[in-house]
Amino acid sequence: MATNFWTSSHYKQLLDQEDVDMVNPLDKEKGITLEDFKLIKIHMANYISKLAQNVKVRQRVVATAVTYMRRVYTRKSLTEYDPRLVAPTCLYLASKAEESTVQARLLVFYIKKLYSDDKYRFEIKDILEMEMKILEALNYYLVVFHPYRSLSQLLQDAGLNDINMTQVTWGLVNDTYKMDLILVHPPHLIALACIYIASVQREKDTTVWFEELRVDMNVVKNISMEILDFYEGNRMITEDRISAALNKLGFRS
Amino acid sequence: MGDGSSHRSNNSSGHSNKPEWLQQYDLIGKIGEGTYGLVFLARIKSATNRGKSIAIKKFKQSKDGDGVSPTAIREIMLLREITHENVVKLVNVHINHADMSLYLAFDYAEHDLYEIIRHHRDKVNQPINQYTVKSLLWQLLNGLNYLHSNWIIHRDLKPSNILVMGDGEEHGIVKIADFGLARIYQAPLKPLSENGVVVTIWYRAPELLLGAKHYTSAVDMWAVGCIFAELLTLKPLFQGAEVKATPNPFQLDQLDKIFKVLGHPTLEKWPSLANLPHWQQDVQHIQGHKYDNTSLYNFVHIPPKSPAYDLLSKMLEYDPRKRITAAQALDHEYFKIEPLPGRNALVPCQPGEKFVNYPTRPVDTSTDFEGTTNLQPPQAVSSGSAISGGMPGAHISNRAVRPMNVVGMQRMPPQAMQAYNLSSQAGMGGGMNPGGIPMQRGVAQAHHQQQLRRKDPGMGMYPPPQQKSRRM
Numbered sequence: 001m002a003t004n005f006w007t008s009s010h011y012k013q014l015l016d017q018e019d020v021d022m023v024n025p026l027d028k029e030k031g032i033t034l035e036d037f038k039l040i041k042i043h044m045a046n047y048i049s050k051l052a053q054n055v056k057v058r059q060r061v062v063a064t065a066v067t068y069m070r071r072v073y074t075r076k077s078l079t080e081y082d083p084r085l086v087a088p089t090c091l092y093l094a095s096k097a098e099e100s101t102v103q104a105r106l107l108v109f110y111i112k113k114l115y116s117d118d119k120y121r122f123e124i125k126d127i128l129e130m131e132m133k134i135l136e137a138l139n140y141y142l143v144v145f146h147p148y149r150s151l152s153q154l155l156q157d158a159g160l161n162d163i164n165m166t167q168v169t170w171g172l173v174n175d176t177y178k179m180d181l182i183l184v185h186p187p188h189l190i191a192l193a194c195i196y197i198a199s200v201q202r203e204k205d206t207t208v209w210f211e212e213l214r215v216d217m218n219v220v221k222n223i224s225m226e227i228l229d230f231y232e233g234n235r236m237i238t239e240d241r242i243s244a245a246l247n248k249l250g251f252r253s
Numbered sequence: 254m255g256d257g258s259s260h261r262s263n264n265s266s267g268h269s270n271k272p273e274w275l276q277q278y279d280l281i282g283k284i285g286e287g288t289y290g291l292v293f294l295a296r297i298k299s300a301t302n303r304g305k306s307i308a309i310k311k312f313k314q315s316k317d318g319d320g321v322s323p324t325a326i327r328e329i330m331l332l333r334e335i336t337h338e339n340v341v342k343l344v345n346v347h348i349n350h351a352d353m354s355l356y357l358a359f360d361y362a363e364h365d366l367y368e369i370i371r372h373h374r375d376k377v378n379q380p381i382n383q384y385t386v387k388s389l390l391w392q393l394l395n396g397l398n399y400l401h402s403n404w405i406i407h408r409d410l411k412p413s414n415i416l417v418m419g420d421g422e423e424h425g426i427v428k429i430a431d432f433g434l435a436r437i438y439q440a441p442l443k444p445l446s447e448n449g450v451v452v453t454i455w456y457r458a459p460e461l462l463l464g465a466k467h468y469t470s471a472v473d474m475w476a477v478g479c480i481f482a483e484l485l486t487l488k489p490l491f492q493g494a495e496v497k498a499t500p501n502p503f504q505l506d507q508l509d510k511i512f513k514v515l516g517h518p519t520l521e522k523w524p525s526l527a528n529l530p531h532w533q534q535d536v537q538h539i540q541g542h543k544y545d546n547t548s549l550y551n552f553v554h555i556p557p558k559s560p561a562y563d564l565l566s567k568m569l570e571y572d573p574r575k576r577i578t579a580a581q582a583l584d585h586e587y588f589k590i591e592p593l594p595g596r597n598a599l600v601p602c603q604p605g606e607k608f609v610n611y612p613t614r615p616v617d618t619s620t621d622f623e624g625t626t627n628l629q630p631p632q633a634v635s636s637g638s639a640i641s642g643g644m645p646g647a648h649i650s651n652r653a654v655r656p657m658n659v660v661g662m663q664r665m666p667p668q669a670m671q672a673y674n675l676s677s678q679a680g681m682g683g684g685m686n687p688g689g690i691p692m693q694r695g696v697a698q699a700h701h702q703q704q705l706r707r708k709d710p711g712m713g714m715y716p717p718p719q720q721k722s723r724r725m
Contacts, residue, residue, distance in 0.1 A: 004403065009334055096326040104319055128320040132348045132355070135321065135329075140346045142330040 005186060009141040013183075015074060020180045024077035027249070032078065036245035040078060042178045042234075043242045044069055044087040047114075051091055054110040055102045059174065060146060065094035066177040067144045072137045074183065078249055081133070084120050089130040097142045104128060119246075146182075147173045147191035154191055158209045160199065168198045172227065179230050185223055189215065193223035274347045275622060278307065282618035289313065289324055290354075294361060294616050306361035307344065311622065314353045325355055328432045331405060332357075339396025341416060341430040362428050363419025363613050364599075366412035366480065372611055374487040382608065386484045388598035389417070391588055392427035393477060398579035400429070401470040407432070410476035411456050412483060417598060419613060425597030454495045454507050455479065459518065460573050462508050463539075464530035471573035474582070478568030482553050485561075490514065490552060503531050509542060515569060516547040523572040560587035 005011050023037050045066045052062045068090040088107050095102040104124045155161040172194035181190050199206040278295035285292035290313040297305045312325040332343040345358035373381050393415055416428040458475035482490040493507030517540055518526055526532055555562045564587045567577035588594055595601055600608050
């Protein structure tokens, strides 16, 4: 269903963390570790975000594009599906799905502007071919639910919908797309984890409100821990590490 | 989708004209054409579903070099999520990487309301049976209620988009089709009007005609009202002349046609009318013609006190906020009185009454999946199709906008059909020859017999060409 999460293809497709963390055998052969795999996906999520700012599409399009990209790599290898092409193509496809179509030539223009490196250089034709391969890899399931909608409703319900809390939690939700959370957890639980982190940080007492929600607080706390761990590890991510990981794939050397 | 293998069909060899996935079907011929591409009728070859009819909608690569058309993306996106008896079923998606084309495979429905209404008006000259009208309307509303409760507006409801299944397990069941313009309206990133207001003009709600930017599921209910009236009278209720030229023209004539039947809307009855752009700009002009004693009754001729009349007027309520919803309509008294609506809209449970054998969709058997015309029929196509495919005059140019007009195939007389207990499904669309092109009897007979031998009910799908063009 288009708007009922519990009957949607999104819900039916949720995966266990172990399945998301499987490095494809083809990539393993090239020496790609789980660490590399995650790094590359973070880098590509950032790439999508940067491109999106240039072509001026909204955050929901970015979120959908990143979700597509992450879903593709639960089924396809980095070796066969060059992430440097998959990332912009996911943005291209998401822009159509979210009714904010961006022209392929505009994407190609900004790709060149963002990266002088030849390995990022793709033509319109490459994007159009990859678009079809991505549609196939997604098994034509294109509706994605995001935490944003529940976020504003929940903040309002908790009486936390001041500008400050809204901004902090919104930023946290944006950052969750640097992880695979959207493939594993229902979006409203991700929203709750972001509210939980923000309320702890801003010393807002939300204990009673959370208790009344009738959600599994263990899951919410686990998601929160994962987000905090990510921020911890994120400091150690450098351009060098990303290049090293991508170089293992050895495209078009 | 579906079985994992079917869409993994890269045809990497690139030599064969027929991609691997296509080999699971027998192509019968072309049944429709639109701006998006072509629609074909095919039959499944595999043992599990042998002979099952499938409509395959082929999307052309967009001309502007922008990949899969957003219309196709939108349609796939929605159809992949929805399942309802009264909504057309997407059974497969295929990609042909060689020419970058995309194919959607649907369960085939033999009839559509456009064709049924036309048949009654032009061929049998009698109104549609009350049981059939009520059952069609109820099922249409049932499908629409499902869509609306999932925040999907169809936006392009018209008789040719309302399909009805032919013979078979689902005989007489309504299927709402063509979701290319549908959208989820819960959280649009842009005002809904921005992507080009649509809905074929005759079925377009007054708020859209008056320039409403934010519209709702009520636009679909207006269209249902128009379709209801058309089922009763066999004539389009508001037949305005479309102004094209500009991308978003003001359709004064269409409004005028509505006022002629329903009278002018007033601010008392429709307060938000004052905020509609075209109304604000030009009230005098819009109200240029004065219509006295307007009455819906003059056009539909059903007793004003009857439940049918009451339901119809509630669907044609000017104020979209007061217009009846699909859920309310399903609960209306009209559906609680005899004859009660049924699952098979074409044939009722209680015997005795005569029912019409509807013509089936004409098939242009001379066109292949590439949309080009074949004089030499491809191997895989059954001999029945091959016969007509090779007949002079049976092939048409792939540029033809209204292929239905050109294909000449004769429908068997109903009596003959009944003798085979197969009713109309095997017949060809004699009633669907709007251009009045002479038909070739020999072809029809041969084709017909071939169909009977195959003994499988065909389903019709994709709408005949439109009386009114759609957007784009």
